Amino acid sequence: MIHPIERKVLSENDRVAAGVRSRLEIVGTLTLNFIGSPGAGKTAFLERTLQLLPSGTSAAVLTGDIQTENDAIRLARHGFPVQQITTGGACHLDARMVESHLWEWRFKEFDYLFIENVGNLVCPTSYDLGEDGKVVVLSVAEGEDKPMKYPGIFRKAELMILNKVDLLPYVPFQPELACEYARTINPDIHIIQCSSLTGEGFGDWMAWLERRRIAKRHFSPNHEEAHLQTTFV
């Protein structure tokens, strides 16, 4: 007897993620899930982002690794609340890990919640964390063809950060080709080229972030003042 099921394999994760998403929706926190290989510069990128946030901005970071608190220590130097999620072996974060760490902050309102996923271009792709969007971080020393080799994450990300452009004089890497490959997989992907070392390209990124935050607040039930703000922009 064949019994049709038609359920997502990760339906339990999706259920928890939906709960996280609706809580974050209520407080209007723009939540981004950063995915990239180990060493792509996710932590460096977030460190510079925290440094550049306008004063008065509230932000929090969850950073995932298999072992160590190193990234949390690096990120916490910038004066924002940070929690390390050590997965103890798992190659990705799941919605339950995010939910339990957000409870530590009582689902407090932040302008931004940045989630640095475990370094990996494959596994984190399947797990919804309740984020507003996925950001894939690719660095120039990794080769232009990564979007073709790991299409899943490039398909699901709304933004690609091409990091370490300061190294372009030293590595044979054609940024245009990498962008072309990414757009072959995902014609809608937005791409920002930057260097977390020199700060190049961060103007575009910070502007993108601010636009996304205002849009998010606009649709959040708790933020009348955001409605006024956007009306006059």
Add this chain to the structure above:
Amino acid sequence: MHEMGIACSILEAVERERIIHPGCRPTKVAVRIGRFAGVDGDSLQFCFDAMVAGSSQAPLELHVEAAENDELDIAWLELDELEAIQ
């Protein structure tokens, strides 16, 4: 790498179905994996078989169907009526 976790989720779903259908034994479960799902079919098959072997769910087969997008769905389950087995 995360195929072990995926296999685990499939086995949980099968277990849930077994409880919903008393008097039946699941013998085969089918999953649909899209090419952008980030899950490798062969690796999943390996993990699944390793987890089932020697467990109370054995024998249980995994059938993998390829799909186009980012699907990662359990499609169907084959159930045998217990009387029919004995």
